Amino acid sequence: MPEGHVPSEHAVVTGGSSGIGLAVVRRLMKRGLAVTVLDMQPPPDGVPQAYRIDVTDEARVREALAEAARAAGTPTRLVTCHGIRGEFKPALELDLDVYRRVLDVHLVGTLVTARSLVAGMLAAGLGGGSIVTISSTTAYGGWRDQADYGVAKAAIEQLTQNLAIEWAPHGIRVNAVAPGHTLTPMVQEMVDKEGYDLSATEARMPLGRLCTPDEMAAAIEFMLLDATFSTGVRMPVDGGWTVVGK
């Protein structure tokens, strides 16, 4: 059966209780997959299997994945949609404790969940499957006040390429989707609490608007289930933001 049509499969979505991750959960459930959410906050109603955990805690992640495997079969798909904001401050003003936490959640959390999934697959004698990591357009070029979040996202892209090479012999594809501005609770909080100006973003955006969580999830679903000859790819989904020449 082609990789894109395997309704009995089991996918894990980190950060699946909100925003882009929740939109991915809904799409994968519609596609017939069993879905397990790993998130620090509870999911909304309708998501059957969820664990409230911090993805940087490897022992808890492995425990949760083992329990999820007993319930719905060994998971062979992963989308790492967890994330927190950086401080949005100049490098000279960054608090190092926060800096370490931003790197820990984004980068270490991605490595921990990816290798926990793959360790479980290999122990069960399974190959194939795929992983989509989530970076950001802030991974491309230098951005003001992004020495924490942007650096973490660039590191996720490097990690993605390394894991793609390491796990290709097992038939496991690893790709990164780099979202541009998407109207999720994370961005809404910036608008509500800090007066972030969406109209300036829309004015610079070639497509003239922000992405919806479901549009972003569609690109992630494609990479996870349908792009069966792609691995090590970093795919911006950004309304043309990164290719503007001025």
Ligand SMILES: NC(=O)c1ccc[n+]([C@@H]2O[C@H](COP(=O)([O-])OP(=O)(O)OC[C@H]3O[C@@H](n4cnc5c(N)ncnc54)[C@H](O)[C@@H]3O)[C@@H](O)[C@H]2O)c1
């Ligand atoms: N929204 C955007 O414009 C945008 C742009 C580029 C990249 N991204 C990235 O997309 C991903 C999803 O972002 P979103 O906008 O949907 O955010 P969101 O805040 O709506 O969702 C993020 C989820 O991650 C969970 N989370 C945070 N830290 C965690 C941890 N340590 N362990 C487990 N769960 C944790 C949160 O509880 C939340 O449910 C993030 O990686 C974010 O950096 C978003």
